[in-house]
Amino acid sequence: MAVSDNLERPGPIPAAAGIGLRGPYHAEFISDSPEAAWLEAHSENFFAPGSIALTALERIRENYPVSLHGVGLSIGSADPIARDHLENLAELVERVQPGLVSEHLCWGSVGGYHLNDLLPLPYTEEALAHMVERIGQVQDRLGRKILIENVSSYMEFRNSTIPEWEFLASVAASSGCGILLDVNNIFVSARNHGFDPLEYLDAIPADKIEEIHLAGHSEQLFDDHSVLVDTHNAPVCAEVWTLYETLLSRIGPRPTLIEWDSELPPLTVLLEEAGKAQKLMDRAHELAA
Amino acid sequence: MNSLRELQARCYRAFLQGEDAPLREDLVDKTIPASISIRVYQNNARETYRGALAASYPVIERLVGDACFRGIARKYMLDYPSSSGDLQNFGAALPELLAELYADTGFAYLPDVAALEWAMEEVQLVEENKPLDLTALAEIDPGSYPHLRFVRSTSARLVSSRYPVLSIWRSNQPDTDTPVNLDAGSEHVVISRSGSDVALVPVAAAAAELAALIETGIPLGLAIESLAETTAADATPDIARALQDLTSARLLGRFELSPPMSTH
Structure with missing residues (x-):
């Protein structure tokens, strides 16, 4: 019997603002139980059975809805799915019983070697069929629907024939997965590649969007070229808040996560960012009423 | 494709x-x-x-x-x-x-400091072992002691260095800047998981040597013989003290008898 079968735990992820659960915050969540609607953990950090991190997550899970967000499954790789990675994920999902499970619209390995990055695919019919088939493998093994998140990108392939937003919508339609829409990633990619982020937002079917990510990015100079890089080390910028508000006005409130992964601030800063997202969701609720 | x-x-x-x-x-x-x-x-x-x-x-x-x-x-x-x-x-x-x-x-000395840091990583990723069952050990017939085979705890590691590896590690923590004498000689440290923390416990050279022998899987009797051979004639190794050090540092996880015998 799985540990999860014995426990009364908070239920599904609410349509409210949550924050990313990172290691330095574990102790605070265990000892002080700060108010947060839900938490999202990076799956790979909890793969080791009995580890200090997993023990902490299980304690935190007793008090908070939790989603699991993978960064290393490399679904879009031409390599076969790494069975050990998928088995580790399945075991973790069984143990934690998360409200949502998500992965990325990306690849990261070739020939068994990993780049440990979220690399964009060429948006072709071949890649589309591949992603749909691979998401099916993952959903079959986990016995549940997963969400797929759009990534930030700094390159475009010449052989792409489908706009990214149409590709993402088609992946979801054909595989039955949901969409985790990262508004910051749309903003970053739109600025880097010169497309209209509103066109992207409008192209994603509302009923497929089951979670939203918000994060900070940074501007980096390479020679004289300015590139926005998805660094998750800063507050959400004003333009991304505006896009988020626009999205909410179309689709209504959705579980929304504040992601912050490096140069971590005190937990209160993340909770304040989540508070801003919550206010915008509350306003969307009122307008919809 | x-x-x-x-x-x-x-x-x-x-x-x-x-x-x-x-x-x-x-x-x-x-x-x-x-x-x-x-x-x-x-x-x-x-x-x-x-x-x-x-x-x-x-x-x-x-x-x-x-x-x-x-x-x-x-x-x-x-x-x-x-x-x-x-x-x-x-x-x-x-x-x-x-x-x-x-x-x-x-x-x-850098590889040994790195080995210490990696051992700290490893023990965080495994389930914490229960301490050695001293009550069960006390029930062993002393005549069987040479046949005891100790097994290292899965949530503990030993790092032995000819450098003062633990002193180097301690003096390079945030907000610490204590000089270390690199010629201070060898240090041996047991790294073990302790709840949600990692404990670092220094042990004496004899204990580290015994631990290294135990790690090879040989029974205690052979380990003692081997230790005696490498110890100067005028310095009898204090096995009881070495075992006590390794036990309190939580390096030893369990024991078996070889050949297999009942513990009662």
């Missing part, structure tokens, strides 16, 4: 190994020139691996400094390329690389 695989292989070679030219042909030269796109991902790869190593080896990073650590991380990502989407075990071979780089230099 072949075209996707080939494209991904060109990306890998460009981002990790610096073979830019073939990939440039695949990329759109629009808002971001292809050469810049490749540099962004090359930079991301270097930062990802540097960050993963820095998270596991903060003391090594402090000892060698930022620029040198970046150089080490860059060599490491090429010599020990990642083979998993899970980076938790990525840094396992850094002590080996540091040994290769610094064996005959004034920094020959």
Whole structure:
């Protein structure tokens, strides 16, 4: 019997603002139980059975809805799915019983070697069929629907024939997965590649969007070229808040996560960012009423 | 599928190994020139691996400094390329690389400090072992002691060094800047998981030597004989004290009798 079968735990992820659960915050969540609607953990950090991190997550899970967000499954790789990675994920999902499970619209390995990055695919019919088939493998093994998140990108392939937003919508339609829409990633990619982020937002079917990510990015100079890089080390910028508000006005409130992964601030800063997202969701609720 | 695989292989070679030219042909030269796109991902790869190593080896990073650590991380990502989407075990071979780089230099202590830091990583990733069952041990017939075979706790490691490895580690914690005499001699340390923390306990040379013998799987009697052979004639090894040290440092996880016998 799985540990999860014995426990009364908070239920599904609410349509409210949550924050990313990172290691330095574990102790605070265990000892002080700060108010947060839900938490999202990076799956790979909890793969080791009995580890200090997993023990902490299980304690935190007793008090908070939790989603699991993978960064290393490399679904879009031409390599076969790494069975050990998928088995580790399945075991973790069984143990934690998360409200949502998500992965990325990306690849990261070739020939068994990993780049440990979220690399964009060429948006072709071949890649589309591949992603749909691979998401099916993952959903079959986990016995549940997963969400797929759009990534930030700094390159475009010449052989792409489908706009990214149409590709993402088609992946979801054909595989039955949901969409985790990262508004910051749309903003970053739109600025880097010169497309209209509103066109992207409008192209994603509302009923497929089951979670939203918000994060900070940074501007980096390479020679004289300015590139926005998805660094998750800063507050959400004003333009991304505006896009988020626009999205909410179309689709209504959705579980929304504040992601912050490096140069971590005190937990209160993340909770304040989540508070801003919550206010915008509350306003969307009122307008919809 | 072949075209996707080939494209991904060109990306890998460009981002990790610096073979830019073939990939440039695949990329759109629009808002971001292809050469810049490749540099962004090359930079991301270097930062990802540097960050993963820095998270596991903060003391090594402090000892060698930022620029040198970046150089080490860059060599490491090429010599020990990642083979998993899970980076938790990525840094396992850094002590080996540091040994290769610094064996005959004034920094020959670095591999041992790295081994200490990696042991700290390892014990965090495993379930905490129960301490050795001393009550069960007390019930063993003393005549059977030579046949006792101790097994190391799965949540503990021993690092033995001819350098003052624990003193180096302690003096390089945040907000600490105590000088260390590198000629102070050897130190031996047991690293073990203790709840949600990691404990570092120094042990004497005799205890470390006994632990190394126990690790080979030989019974206690043979370990004692072997220890006596390597000890000076006028200095009888204090086995009871060594076992006590290893037990209180939580290095020993359990025991078996060889040949198998009942403990009652």
